[in-house]
Amino acid sequence: MNILEVKDLCKTYIVNKRQNNVLKNVNFSVAKGDMVTIMGPSGSGKSTLLYTVSGMDKATAGEVSFCGKDITKMNDKKLADVRLDEMGFIFQQMYMMKNMSILDNIILPACQSKKTNESRKAITERGLTLMRNLGIVDIADNDINEVSGGQLQRACICRSMINNPEIIFADEPTGALNRASSDEVMEELKKLNDNGTTILLVTHDVKVAAKCKRVLFIVDGNIKGEYNLDKGENISMRDKERAVNNWLMEMGW
DSSP states (O other): OEEEEEEEEEEEEEETTEEEEEEEEEEEEEETTOEEEEEOSTTSSHHHHHHHHTTSSOOSEEEEEETTEEGGGSOHHHHHHHHHHHEEEEESSOOOOTTSOHHHHHHHHHHHOOSOOOOHHHHHHHHHHHHHHTTOGGGTTSOGGGSOHHHHHHHHHHHHHTTOOSEEEEESTTTTSOHHHHHHHHHHHHHHHHTTOEEEEEOSOHHHHTTSSEEEEEETTEEEEEEEOOSSOOOOHHHHHHHHHHHHHHHTO
């Protein structure tokens, strides 16, 4: 079953009265339980693609079917509800409310959601369970400036999961982290995916891409190729990284 189906997607910006066609008739799908990364050179449209298929940006033309519903035809209120209740988001910059604790930041989307009638106590317990699973429950009461970048990004993963989303969208989730923290965050995302969470992310890092199941390569607003890493073969991570890197070079990386 496909959670996401993108058909003939276009995104155009008007800058100084000039038309800039950032996405040009993009087509792809993401199946339930998939973990897909979008790669491409700077300015290729990869972040614009992620923002458009997640409803954070309006499509100029085309269709984005999310769980059978075309989000390009939704009004702003309905789209906001879908993003809150059915999608999770992780960004390179770890946006959190400065006047709230880590735990309060994590449970905020659940407190705003109308999907369930959970008590604040039940939501808090779910938040603590997520933090415990990601090994950061000891920073629950900390301010956001009292933790490391890796801890803060793991807290962002917890926040993205608090409403049990159908899919997580991640834009360069390791881009602001050092290698050790990057590896830790990707291991947590991989665990989520192994447990059934669908993930679509953007990265420029081959090591990150090698941990995914599929790689989409975008150039000048068009998807030029796809590489499948989920072949059921027992291949080392180093060999996967080498294979992805070789394929990217063939694609003109």
